[in-house]
Amino acid sequence: MIRKIVSLLIILNTFVFSQNLQLHYEASGDREYLVSTLEMFKPDQFGSTFWFVDMEYSTAGVKDGNLAYWEIARSFTLPVNNISATIQYNDGVATGFPIGQVWLLGVNYYLDLGFVALPIDILYRTAQGADSPDFQLTTTWFVPLMDGHIEFSGFFDLWSQDEFGSDEKQIVILGEPQIWYNANEHLSVGSEVEISNNFVFGADGIQALPTVGLRWTF
Numbered sequence: 001m002i003r004k005i006v007s008l009l010i011i012l013n014t015f016v017f018s019q020n021l022q023l024h025y026e027a028s029g030d031r032e033y034l035v036s037t038l039e040m041f042k043p044d045q046f047g048s049t050f051w052f053v054d055m056e057y058s059t060a061g062v063k064d065g066n067l068a069y070w071e072i073a074r075s076f077t078l079p080v081n082n083i084s085a086t087i088q089y090n091d092g093v094a095t096g097f098p099i100g101q102v103w104l105l106g107v108n109y110y111l112d113l114g115f116v117a118l119p120i121d122i123l124y125r126t127a128q129g130a131d132s133p134d135f136q137l138t139t140t141w142f143v144p145l146m147d148g149h150i151e152f153s154g155f156f157d158l159w160s161q162d163e164f165g166s167d168e169k170q171i172v173i174l175g176e177p178q179i180w181y182n183a184n185e186h187l188s189v190g191s192e193v194e195i196s197n198n199f200v201f202g203a204d205g206i207q208a209l210p211t212v213g214l215r216w217t218f
């Protein structure tokens with residue numbers, strides 16, 4: 001799901017607390033259910049903390065919660081221009097299949113392209129049950145349009161992991177571009193598309209799964 005307002009706050013270069021709650025309706029095929037996301041970003045004098053919690057409400061018939069997933073990332077400012085250190089932890093619980101713990105350690109490089117800023121995480125990744133360590137690359141973006149009334153934002157992840165049923169590694173791609181219309185300083189209406197390969201278990205090829213959503217910024 002959707003993540004990482006970090007890029008917005010880096011672009012604005014403001015040290016403010018930001019938190020929002022999103023409610024998305026998965027609108028593709030048999031994935032017709034609600035997903036909620038609560039996320040928070042808070043900078044301080046030593047770096048910043050970011051976390052989010054996703055919950056899916058997809059139990060057959062009753063549509064109650066049957067999956068919860070969260071990530072927390074702590075970054076530490078380094079005495080080097082545009083580089084910080086980061087440590088991250090991912091975990092979750094689900095009905096019917098394991099998620100497992102993932103630890104990530106690495107650096108964040110702030111790439112300013114002028115028209116957009118791209119914070120890039122270069123990470124060492126170790127997952128519960130994996131035969132060997134892996135790598136992960138992550139970036140986020142935020143592009144304000146029409147004097148901030150429209151936002152184009154999102155994230156892109158690429159990582160390696162053990163391929164199920166073999167001794168080989170596979171590359172996983174996951175991206176979630178979003179478009180939001182800000183009705184006021186708190187309420188936004190928009191959509192995201194989860195684009196992935198080797199992420200949805202049992203899926204063949206590239207998946208593109210759209211949602212419609214509401215966001216409330218505190």
